[in-house]
Amino acid sequence: MEGLVLAADLGGTNLRMAAVDHGGSFSHLIKRRVPPNVSPPELIELIRTLAAEISASPRALAFTAPAPVPFDFDGVLTKLPNLSSVTGMNLKRALEDEFGLPVVIENDATAAAIGETWIGASRGISNSITVTLGTGIGGGIIIDGKPHRGPDGIGGEIGHITVEPNGRRCKCGSIGCVEEYASATAIARIAQEHGMKTRDSAEVYAAWMGGDATAAIVFTEMGRYLGIMLASLANAINPEMLVICGGASAAWEAFAPSTQAEISSRAYPRAASRARLVKGILGDNAGLLGVARSAFLELAGERV
């Protein structure tokens, strides 16, 4: 399988694009801000501009989206809290019309799981759960080597597992979701509740790096909730690996010991020791690479 795929990570804030080859090497990685309230034609125009800059001759387009993507996805973007201005747009058809090429779309967290399983931390692992810690918490579940998307593309929405039954109201409508306790947003909130004057999780991590005792308490609390959720999944799904990705995974050293302790004390001993907790190694590129992988498999007629 030769040739290139034009792969893009479409988020609420940025559009990142690169040309990816069949081995996962990429070139011409560029990033552009997605304008607030971007309209569908403006989004396509932005994509066209970046594609022209990359100037590759791709065999397919591969896009992540912050939206549910079932296996038989028709291309219509729905449930886009961070990109609501393009709700209802058929991204797949618009890209096919614009570029005259096959288009593959994956949910961003599912794509990250595919990427890490392709050439990242969980390479060669058949059963894993990838967690994306960002503004929210997403996830991708790989079972028998295949991403589990579910009939509505909601498979892997582990950020909305309950960890405090009478806890904080989540923007999803539920109460006590782990996203409210272990996302980058939650790290900043917990820090503020502990009196820290920080605006985001990166600042809390910087404080932790500097030996701040309060920051240590914040990450212990956040890591514990992440561990409660992962212990539940270790028992329910018995994965071989738990891969932590996303922006807040930069603070890995700060929260991972607490997360691991919680998994070890809560999950069945065999489930806990089987589910190796690791940090993702593809960083921001996990999703972009993962959806490129899906596109290569689609071109080869092997996508699952």
Added chain:
Amino acid sequence: MEGLVLAADLGGTNLRMAAVDHGGSFSHLIKRRVPPNVSPPELIELIRTLAAEISASPRALAFTAPAPVPFDFDGVLTKLPNLSSVTGMNLKRALEDEFGLPVVIENDATAAAIGETWIGASRGISNSITVTLGTGIGGGIIIDGKPHRGPDGIGGEIGHITVEPNGRRCKCGSIGCVEEYASATAIARIAQEHGMKTRDSAEVYAAWMGGDATAAIVFTEMGRYLGIMLASLANAINPEMLVICGGASAAWEAFAPSTQAEISSRAYPRAASRARLVKGILGDNAGLLGVARSAFLELAGERV
């Protein structure tokens, strides 16, 4: 695929056995008490006696066990809280030696999920979660039509999903497992905490049937916790159906409305409406029939 399978449900209290045909019809169902602290030779002798009573000419033996059963199960029973006297026994080899026939063993809750998917409530459904509500809570997860056993046979241990992070100590070693809040054991305990003079969940259900207001509170509380766990799984796995089996499912009318309300208010709307909550229809025979199905698939070289 003609012929019969001799199928058995091996529990901590009873051994139930029947001859099952390839369509799921069964005959000669018999039940015998498993003696406390049964030894491996005594267990084989009990099985031999029941098999002789059934007097079929089976093509294979199919056994459920209250133990983890990974896909490449070697037959050794481990982690048997309710049948600890046979821990370490190789049940598969012992039965092969005794009967000279192929032997298939499944975890009891996994078998119930296979049974309900074969000829029960989730017949023809590719993605489902079956919950067995008994002394404890077990589960079986069917993904793309296949039972998800996991590398250690722990896949489906949904009874040990955390629903109260600082809650009751569970006998598994964790804290706040749903098994402590929604099993038959939990129903009796919650009832006693509310001042009811009941020994078991069946009595609480009898009181509910008689219009007892306290029993209604008990089942609302128990059903709510079951719903919290299932809402988490509806988001994480996006199943098409949630099947409630096991002894305590007899109280379905008492707790199901509370469970459904919790799923509807917590899970993503699409995940909640997709995951149809139903009562199993095979009753006590779900596991026995499910493992018989596995044996027929094994004989046909199609077991997954």
